Amino acid sequence: DTEVTQTPKHLVMGMTNKKSLKCEQHMGHRAMYWYKQKAKKPPELMFVYSYEKLSINESVPSRFSPECPNSSLLNLHLHALQPEDSALYLCASSQDLWGYYEQYFGPGTRLTVT
């Protein structure tokens, strides 16, 4: 199974809402990633988890809060977002953090902030 699943597929939220995005993989990968992709732009890295610990935060605003409850799950908690945070949020996983193995991406959650 080389699949990364993400839920929900679409999410519309107001600026005062709290919501969460979920990502799951069962490939035994110990590195997991969150990316943000604005329309017609390439993906940009947000967070990296290694062995369930946050390894890298690419200067992401605190209104985005990642969580890795176990080795298969990755969550992204959202609070007080702005309309400019509307984007496709992609989750990925890989066997390692050093880039020798490819990253597997999920289909993404399309987020709209109203």
Place this chain on the structure above:
Amino acid sequence: DAKTTQPPSMDCAEGRAANLPCNHSTISGNEYVYWYRQIHSQGPQYIIHGLKNNETNEMASLIITEDRKSSTLILPHATLRDTAVYYCIVRGYLSGGYNKLIFGAGTRLAVHP
């Protein structure tokens, strides 16, 4: 800080080979070249990667020039399902020695009947 340069768009006839170029003139000796593609409304999909030698897998071939300053991704028999944005990526570095993928703007490949 994209480290790669790709043409913004290309066309290819179905059944013909699609040759997608990428310039990475500032690549350093231990950096790999990766290719991913993103079909509309899906997550990126890994295609192939290489360091110095040419590489081939079931999806594509990767030709890297001897000076490593450019490469070409070859889809030998393009189909309509290969219509996508193709990203040529050179690994960047994060603190702690970790690597990250730095996506450039990519090439939008349109395969037509």
